[in-house]
């Protein structure tokens with residue numbers, strides 16, 4: 283089966299045949315129109331140079347099995363496993379962790395999520411007179427099989443569609459925002475280890491800080507007194523690792539729920555997600571800008587859908603995105619990061635970023651179906 287030229291999927295919802303793209307920083311009220319709109323928001327959106335866009339498609343199906351949501355199982359042709367480069371190498375990352383500890387000691391911040399962006403060359407594929415972008419559907423299918431995720435998502439609108447293009451494939455485990463029956467909810471994750479025994483008091487303290495921050499974010503758009511923490515420090519198992527997850531919810535304030543610019547108001551109050559920024563958020567964002575050397579783009583932003591008064595948006599972590607170069611070249615990117623506090627050990631934090639990347643980068647680097655699921659290094663001889 284050939285993948286359609288443009289498509290999107292998110293946790294059981296699938297759409298094909300793009301109709302239009304809307305810039306949410308210019309026309310945020312368009313999101314209140316009937317959708318679903320498939321949304322991709324860069325971490326740097328809303329004032330820091332990033333994009334916030336939504337695409338509408340002609341065909342939409344619901345309750346699609348995740349494997350079918352990915353549309354096909356053609357072999358994914360990933361980059362050479364040895365070709366990945368990191369925006370911060372091990373020494374530079376550890377140095378950045380030390381700088382955050384200095385800021386914590388000086389009292390400017392309690393926690394900063396420091397990230398790095400991996401990139402590997404991945405050109406377009408010649409196809410007769412034209413060229414094809416890498417097959418997002420094939421990567422999505424591979425992730426669904428090898429790293430199932432509650433908020434698995436993909437949006438691919440190729441440049442040839444004539445609509446503003448996007449190429450994102452995600453295996454996110456983290457809920458940024460959902461809206462259903464007037465309830466706005468978030469599921470911040472903070473605390474990562476290979477197994478539950480590896481979760482420490484530091485992880486629990488970090489999670490509590492970020493849960494409190496998310497509570498404050500939601501409070502800005504919810505009716506007073508309705509914001510509650512429904513689950514604190516739950517342990518969730520995901521492929522190859524465990525996370526601490528908390529759940530926060532509140533009743534969206536009626537004056538916001540009824541406003542045509544409701545999504546812009548909700549996003550501006552809560553974005554970027556607390557778990558991938560730090561606390562206090564404004565100081566953490568300043569420090570991130572000072573320490574990180576590559577834009578995060580859709581990584582650590584938001585990926586999902588909005589449909590009238592319902593929505594599901596994931597935090598764009600465990601996420602690949604592909605960018606076309608000036609010729610027929612291109613780069614596949616993937617971000618990984620960790621929450622840094624005074625108690626951080628720089629080398630342990632580096633290893634945490636490796637843990638978050640290893641399985642997914644392995645899946646995306648393998649070259650043929652036979653190598654499916656094997657570590658990145660064994661994928662090429």
Ligand SMILES: C=C(O[C@@H]1C=C(C(=O)O)C=C[C@H]1O)C(=O)O
Pocket residue numbers: 395397456471472473474525557558597599600617618619620621638
């Ligand atoms: C930044 C990432 O993860 C974030 C940081 C986490 C942590 O510090 O434990 C956990 C989940 C995410 O909110 C990532 O996966 O790249």
